[in-house]
Amino acid sequence: MEHEQAIELLPGYIDEELSLSESLEFERHLAGCALCKQAYEQQRQVSAQLRQADLHWEAPPELAQRIRAALPGRRSPWQRFTEWLAGSGAFGGGAGQGGAGARLGWAPAGAMVLSLVALTWSAGLYLSIPSANTRLTQELVDSHVRSLQFDHLYDVVSTDRHTVKPWFDGKLDFAPPVVDFAQEGYPLVGGRLDYLNGRAVAVMVYRYKLHPINLYVWPGNDAGATPHVIERQGYHLANWSAAGMNYWVVTDAGDAELNGFITNLRAHPAS
């Protein structure tokens, strides 16, 4: 084996990633090569030092919470409660006082108490469940905020609606209307797919000056034809339905700009 080749294979030898024949050949070369021996020692030591130093960064606990909260299909407090019960054995501790027989005898009663507690709890939760609409607006605000992080805003960058519209082909089971209002001060800047309300939706991204405007569209007829504007966490949201499509607009632009956008959008025939 040539020295050049041996040096290349050296890391693989340390990590036991070479084939048997490669290892044997490498060892034959190593035995007679001082340079390789030195490199082998150095690399092996570095590897050992790295492992010994234990340089792992552990994820901060708040990150797990952040991620769970941001993921679609977030877990309900009820789920977390049941998991907590299962995990902590919250009711097991007290039973340890009596004998084994006593523990056994009380188990059904304990289970009944538990299910009663659970029943009351779930009834309480049911009553306090936010309406579907509240959840949807929260999802929309989250999605809008998320879209402003990183390169999330658009998957297809184009100011040309004839590029954006075909881009959705095959990605959705409906053809979203894509219109450009550059003349009116709301240029189309791109489009992306998003996941909302339990389904894939089309998002057209517009801008008003520096304010991004996310327009979410999916099939349905869930709202009236008159746009309904609300404010959440400082964002303006509006929704309406037209021609069998649900429309939601989210932006940090002001009320007037949002209304201008909606007027333009509704004035244009869906293309």
Added chain:
Amino acid sequence: MADPIIAKRFESLVLPHMNSAFNVARWLTHNDQDAQDVVQEAYLRAFRFFGSFRGEDARAWLLSIVRNTFYTWHQQNRGHAAQTTEFEEDLHSLESDSAGNDDSPEVRLIRNQSRKRVHDALRSLRLEYREVVVLRELEELSYKEIAVIVGIPMGTVMSRLGRGRQQLAALLAPTDQEA
């Protein structure tokens, strides 16, 4: 909605690897907040692409998304001044890291010193070497997995790893001040 099943599967297969994801992101970004952002974004992407996950190794799959997310972020933030300010932060957290155990202060100091040297050496490694070293030595992934994650042939994994280790060896070589 069929989602609860998918969400459940995602939760049991992908969520448990958050420490690995964070470790890799942290070593790539050198910054706590950025690493958290990258990992969060990676998880959202992972969830979106979960349909394309074919049940191979979930950790390697997640790490490749973390790496991609990082590179997108990195390209956008290139030339950002943020790179210079996080050095202190690293040192602080490293010191407080091992403060919890009950070794004598001297032992702790010595261990911390050598640990800090290794840490600093790895930290100063060029990105292309650092990522393979972290994936191999810290995450203990195979060459094949690293090749897939980084998107390079296995031979390149091996040579980058060799070069990275050789540079680390030079950085960690005993100097005159030391006994």
